[in-house]
Amino acid sequence: MSSAPSTALPAGEGLVAPAPSFSLAELGDDFRRGIWQENGVFKQMLGLCPALAVTTTAVNGLAMGLATLAVMIASSSSVSLFRNLIPANVRIPAFIVMIATFVTVVDLSMNAFAHELHKTLGLFIPLIVVNCIVLGRADAFASKRPLARAIADSVGVGVGFTLALVALGGVRELLGFGSLFGLSIFGASYPPFLIFVLPPGAFIALGLMLAAANHYGATAAKKVGN
Amino acid sequence: MSRMTLALFTVCVIGAIILALVDRATRAPIAEQQRQEVLRALDSVLPPHTNSADQDSRTVVVGDGSQVVLYLARRGDNVVGTALAVTAPDGYSGDIDIMVGIDRGGRISGVAILSHAETPGLGDKMTTDRDWLPWFRGRSLTDTQWGVKKDGGDVDQFTGATITPRAVVGAIHRALELCASHCRY
């Protein structure tokens, strides 16, 4: 097949390029973009299955976010490193295999060293494989960029995802249990708003948070416009 | 074709090698974690003992043909109690796995919930309410009406949930009956 971009790997491109084809500012942009502007959960409505399923508490959200972040950094880096060796028409299956490998590594390591968390997150650890954000960033960004930019981007998007999960988990935990990161905030007399830690509450909490973001976004835009 | 196949094949092989190595490194710690989990549950429900109860067990076949593992607690050479895991299949959302410890006299020495999927804030009061599970300690087949108060028994149900306590009480009762016919001292 001749559809591959080039047959020989340009020496050291993206690894130890003598004159880097990117600047530090660019790396900063790659990182920053993922935090809010291209936030998977709030802006693109991707990766919602784990975002809704495990965020009954802020801690669970944090753990799920960090597990996803680890997979993203590993898979985006390897996709970027091998981007010139993988023919375009098999790139998706190849990327999926790479991602599945890293997901299993995270899965096994968590089972061995963070057993309780592994039990809580359960099914949603292996399901990181089909998190559209991971494959999306690998294919749309990392497969066309040098290593450093791929890493900056995956860290930004992963941290953005983690923050979104912590925010959603925090709101649900605060309303549903009256606590935050396990610490009681409203005291024992708070009648917990149970619905928020039950499945319907996940949808409703995210819906309300999106509406709030829309509202403040619109207000801010108006100010800028004036 | 060959380049495509080769690339995909190589990726798969590298992935498999990495995973084989990680699997090798994590297999022992995972097994140890699972063992510790059982051990913690056993230590919390059995009367004070000196052996590792998880390695001191025997399997019996009970009435309906299924197998039950009896974990033995020893102090010195004396067996001081038995623990067994039972499943309440009739929880509000799925199975509730329970470890029940019973002493030589047929009285409950402790109850621990191993896993459940009951509604947070309602059914899961069985684990979050500090007084509910300990209430069972010291009770036996004969001195207690094994049922929730709503069904004419002695056990408190909790606000907003009857199905969960009913299921748990039923399972504990079954554990006592199993032990009555299978525990040997």
Place this chain on the structure above:
Amino acid sequence: MAGELALIAVSAIFVNNFVLARFLGICPFLGVSRKIESAIGMTMAVLFVMTVASVVTWLLERLILVPFDLQYLRTITYILVIASLVQLVEMVVQKTSPVLYQALGIFLPLITTNCAILGVAILVRQKSYGFLETLTFSLAAGVGFGLALVLLAGLRESLALARIPRAFQGNAIVLVSAGILSLAFMGFSGLVRG
């Protein structure tokens, strides 16, 4: 046996609905629920791939992964099965039925990353289901997914005609509607065990 299978089916469709209670397949649930028509198309494609995928992975688990002690390759194997199935279905449908291809074609590539499919395959293993149970569970899971999708599509078709506060326009109102739908489905819990 028939009773048990019926329980598995009712549980997967209503009590632990894949989308509304287990949060599997949320992306297509929100992405393809604008019109009832496309919701049905997506459901058909998912139903097919899901059932075949869980049967194939069930076989692979029993015949290869467990006997050769290769459980650590499970995630890779499962996702490869799903990806290849989707490719295969796409090719077969394209060749045999252009009409069907037009109806389903756009949904097929989306299915590989539908976590409901991988989710069913993994759940089947966790529950150590037998063959008939696997078949029932995966069919019912697909039906449950379809039910949630079509119901939400119905709601959204009505919402399109309603006046919605500006902040809630777009995905916010869809999520809140999905929450209310999920609330309605909670009424089914406690109906059957499991």
